[in-house]
Amino acid sequence: MTARLHALTFDANDPVGLARFWGEVLGRESVDGGLTLLPDDEPGVRLRFVATEEKKVGQGRIHFDLTSASDDAMQQTVARALELGGQHIDIGQTPDDGHVVLADPEGNEFCVIEPGNNFLADTGFIGAINCDGSQQVGYFWSEALGWPLVWDQDEETAIQSPRGGSKVTWSGPPLMPRHGRDRMRFELVADGDQRAEVDRLVALGAARGADVGDGSVAMTDPDGNEFAVIAAP
Template sequence: MSPIVVEFSARQPDRLARWWADALGWDVHLGHRLDVRAGATGPTLRFTAADRGKDATNGVHLDLRSGTLDEQRLIVGRLIASGARTADVGQSGTAPWVVLADPEDNEFCVLEPRADYNGTGPLAAVVVRSPDPAEAARWWQEETDMVRAEPAPGFASLRPVSGYGTHLEFLRSADGPDGMLRVLPEE
């Protein structure tokens, strides 16, 4: 089972779960919860009902991996055709990644090719804003079977022990992980 759950609060959780399952090529799992996952590895995306729409930038977002610049363009085009839109979260016009928003306006990035994410599958990283990335990574390392990568100023990253699978990353920000997405340890 996955060490982490990314929970989406959504006005239409069934629709958004199907959208993300198609976007990532993962499966929808119905039970007492509405989950999307790739199988036994990687994070679980969980969808719950919300009575309000998103009204601020999320403190958690997903980074999708691409292997080439052509693949990045194809992924962006496919996701826009399926209901995503381009989004502006203050990125520069020269940023090599593309920021999109899903059908309920949750921001995510389609990254340019990066060697660090070879072996992650379509979901390169779950990124969490934190006032103290190093402390957040320490706490999550104790809660999961992930290992810490080399830290950098204002950034901390956890990776699966195997070296394969989605990373959990923390970026310094005065804002915490508020919004319509949150990260939880797997139960």
Template sequence: MPLVVEFAAQEPERLATWWAEVLGWTVVGGTEVRPDGPGVPLRFVPTSDTKDGQNDVHLDLRSETHGEQNHIVERLFNHGARFADIGQSTEVPWVVMADVEGNELCVLEPRKIYACTGPLAAVVVDTTDPREQGRAWADELDYDVVIEQAEFVSLRPPTGEGPHLEFLHNEHPKPGMLRVVLG
């Protein structure tokens, strides 16, 4: 079964359109965004809940150069994204932003490991046990483990194309408006 990122959204069609424009992908059925090349589908489901705190799942966007990173940040801002503070230091090389419904995302500086991912570098999941979660998802999806550390595990599709699925240690992950599901 393929990996799907599901957003709970107050305005699912609006948020689907926003993400499709940002990633250069296609909206299908009004509430699903499908990649035009490497990627994972994004599904947008209605909710009346308002976002409360930081999500335990977020998306990392890829850039090939520092100039492109700046261009992506500018384009996101012009599409309604805002800069976000999730406790990151001013020394990190990535830029943290939030989409039009407040879902966090990162615009990464160039990293060779994400060369074949398409515009979406990684789907990042906060968890108390990255190794356990990483191994379970690697087995379920038949993904390759490319990095395994106590605090961080990164999985890659066996083809080498498409976003990584990453697990980051967080002692108190809080379910938010995004989740990773099998489609």
């Protein structure tokens, strides 16, 4: 038994506005009153936006790497993001780096990757969901989702669905400091028995969190990253 990666949840001060930004940048259809963006292809992951009064503090532990088919396409993605309220930011990149580092209107970092990146050649527009995390947590998520490792070198790991789509990557140590609740979180769907799936994830190294009362089970992975498990509709 495995769980499916169903959604990536964003905490947002203006969830409708942030969903609109990402819908325009990614060219995705919105549902649920504009708070959920559907995948642009299969396989893919939904993006969900939920309201919070907490302001973003520090660098995020998850960011997107967006792919580019050409130099012109890269420039168009950057220009579109800036037009919609994004901004250039400095997270330590050098002038020799070929990618462009941006933030969305609420400060969530993302990178627009230059064309010709071989690592992201077999992915979609969201080439990678790039996570701060250890080698061990990459192994955990490989087992949790049933996705094979496609990179495991120098304590950096990456997994990808056997059907393709975005890769999920972990950059290895040192890990970044935490600043309260994770701003972006994975949401898994248990296709079978939800309790049995939670027990399986605990056996793999996850920990169960407090019951939030909405039918989902709050959990943390071996690095302490928050995620949720919901029952299949």
